[in-house]
Amino acid sequence: MTSPSPYKSTGGLQRIVRAFRYSMQGLGAAWRHEAAFRQEAVLAAILIPLGLWWGHTPLERLLLTGMIVGVLIIELLNSAIEALADAISTDHHPLLGRAKDIGSAAVLLMLLLTAATWACVLIPRWVST
Numbered sequence: 221m222t223s224p225s226p227y228k229s230t231g232g233l234q235r236i237v238r239a240f241r242y243s244m245q246g247l248g249a250a251w252r253h254e255a256a257f258r259q260e261a262v263l264a265a266i267l268i269p270l271g272l273w274w275g276h277t278p279l280e281r282l283l284l285t286g287m288i289v290g291v292l293i294i295e296l297l298n299s300a301i302e303a304l305a306d307a308i309s310t311d312h313h314p315l316l317g318r319a320k321d322i323g324s325a326a327v328l329l330m331l332l333l334t335a336a337t338w339a340c341v342l343i344p345r346w347v348s349t
Contacts, residue, residue, distance in 0.1 A: 246296070254299045256327075257292070264288045271338075280341050287334040294330040298323035 250257040271284030301323040305316040 250296055250299055253303075254295070257295050257299060260291055260295050264292055274342060283337055283341060287330075287337045291327070291330050291334055294327050298327050 251261065267288050268285045271288065272281050275281030275284050302320050305319055309316060
């Protein structure tokens with residue numbers, strides 16, 4: 221039988237405080253080291269207020285803003301994959317390259333879904349029938 225990992229926390233309020241601190245460190249690292257995350261975060265700072273303003277119902281506001289937050293989430297995951305791959309090796313390796321490409325594809329799909337969602341919510345208002 222294996223013993224529990226010494227790196228795994230046991231719980232409680234202290235775990236929540238540490239988890240929040242680690243999350244803030246992760247956001248800071250993404251901001252400092254990932255140009256794509258910075259670009260998307262700046263766009264989010266513009267688009268989230270617009271989504272809250274342009275959404276007529278709570279559901280529309282959730283869709284418009286939630287999709288933008290989704291882009292940031294997928295970008296964070298993609299950046300984590302890329303950082304891990306680079307930590308393993310910066311030499312070309314087909315599996316590491318595949319992992320990076322798949323992460324990039326996830327960001328692309330999320331961006332396309334976000335654009336489609338915004339279009340479905342907003343275009344009917346601006347196009348007269």
